[in-house]
Amino acid sequence: MMQAVNKQAIAQAFGRAAQSYNQYAELQRLCGETLAGYASRQQGQRVLDAGCGPGWFSQRWRSAGNHVTALDLSAEMLSQARASDTADRYQHGDIEGLPFTEPQFDLCWSNLAVQWCSDLRLALTELYRVTLPGGQILFSTLSDGSLHELAEAWKPLDLSAPVNRFLPPEAIRQAGENLLLTLTQQTLTLGFPDVLSALRSLKGIGATHLHQGRSGGLLSRRHLHQLAQCWPQDQRGYLLSYHLVYGVIHCE
Template sequence: MRQTVDKQAIARAFGRAARCYNHYAELQRRSGEQLAFYARRQTGQKVLDAGCGSGWFSQRWRRAGNHVTALDLSAEMLMQARSQHCADHYEIGDIEALPFTEPRFDLCWSNLAVQWCSDLSLAMTELRRVTLPGGQVLFSTLAAGSLNELHSAWHALDLPAPVNRFLSVESINEAGQSLRAQLYPQTLTLGFPDVLSALRSLKGIGATHLHQGRSGTVLSRRQLQHLALYWPRDSRGFLLSYHLVYGVIDCE
């Protein structure tokens, strides 16, 4: 369940996307709204938004009447969140080594961030460690099979798809077993008017960082046209499917 992760490279990738992130973050918003469904309380809590990005859900929790600490690996993302007054406090930090010495939050929330961790079990344990008795850890992540349309289209070019592999649902379940994490799967499929729009949606949320390093491949117009021939689509357009897993840990 461990993977080799360059945290600084990830921070740089998301930093480059900070200004345009909200424009492309439909998946994050839809995932977060579903994740919020599992919260026992919606107001009056001390909330940690771990991997806050540009602060969309930090702001949501704050406006609902919570005291919010926004944490992210990327200084640029935190600057974006701060510029919008999304939280009460801001911390640069790593979910796998949270900068808090004791439990202090009623809700530790992490929407589509833990898939960037090197050890999912450690990330869950850290979120649980800083959660007060009676509180909750809520997280969402991506599972194996996500972006299968991208893999399918790239296979037609005889090139590896420029996307990371994700843990299986079974591996995610194993990572959270000792914490008695309850998992809830969902598949979301987004449609785009053309291939470039689909690719830009990934770049716009910083998701183009590859753990194995950049491929260096720049697609020609002809290759883009070839991708369009093989990219799965329907009435919604060119498709990108995400296999989401929502995790709930109740802290006694």
Template sequence: MLQAIDKQAVAVAFGRAASGYNQHAELQRLCGERLMTLARRGSAMQVLDAGCGTGWFSQCWQQNGHRVTALDLSAEMLRQAESSAVASHYRQGDIEALPFADASFDRCWSNLAVQWCSDLRQGLSELYRVTRPGGQVLFSTLEAGSLHEVTAAWQALGSAAPINPQLTADDVAQAAAGMNIQLHRLTLTLAYPDALSAMRSLKGTGVGHLHQGRAGAFLNRQRLEQLEQVWRRDERGCLLSWKLILGVIERE
């Protein structure tokens, strides 16, 4: 599945989010922790963190004794990562055109980043290319049906939800056709005190960047009050449900 994605605009959106990213990144941490349980153990490995963000999981790999190369589309995200010394090397670049030689890494890790690929097949092929035989590609992405609370709330107000379309599990499997891949699916539901906090969490991690612009998605006080009335909630607050796909490719 091909998507029209303005990579420069994505980089700018994540650059704006960089300074406050970690305080909004609960989803990324929870998803990455699940993905980490699927990684085969090794010692003193060369690891690529593709779409590293501020480097939370770069640091996890490094603390476990591995040499990490942190890569991100956003220069500002890389600066945040480098300021925390989370990796051995830092490179600005695109997952769909990785600036590395074939078979450079023992593990290629990409937590909630490949959804920004214009062509997922190309992104996964690049991660596969730079992984050594016997290594692993570990990635996660959003699945279609994520954020149904956002969709329902905005539809109740007669507007399109300010979220991007996501891939199905079949789309991901087709993108990895010919590779030795296992897919795992899960749903994580997070709660926020109010609709504003929920929407801020999307913006704060860059997820609120829309490929097709912001038509109909403007937030003002009246719109927020309306969202507050229709947003799905439980005793914890306003809910955001994320459907996730975790992928493990064994490099042969």
């Protein structure tokens, strides 16, 4: 459940994507709407959006009649959320060390953010710590095997695939084993008209930081041609599959 991550580099990667994020965030919206369906209540709550990005779901929860605190590791993402008036309160911070001294939220929400944490158990424990008795924690994350098309297409190239390692579902379950955690799994596959569009969808949401370091250089025209020959595709186009895990914790 532990992985070495460079939080500063992650924040910088997402900061560079702050203005483009919503343009490319189809996966985040689809995943988030499914996650929202697990909420016990839709309004009248104090909500923490942990890993808010530019605030798409902060705005959703606020518009539904909730008081929303938007938190993000990236100052640029938080500025983008503030500029769009998406929340009632904005807080720069890390999910693994939340800057709140006591429980104060009815719902702690984290959509596709905890996969960037170094210790998932610590992240979930922190969310639990700031959730009021009777409240909920809802989170989504990626599990191993995600982006397998990208990894497969990269094999013939003389470059390492730009794919992070994600935890298997059992490790995610173990991270919350003392927290009354319930997990649900889903696979979403998106199609793109060409290889560049698929790669830009990752860059556009900031998901380009590699925990193991740089992938080895820029792609040449020859590399792109090779990728196009090897990338799995169907009638939807060039595919990217995401193995999603939805977590629900009821706080006592």
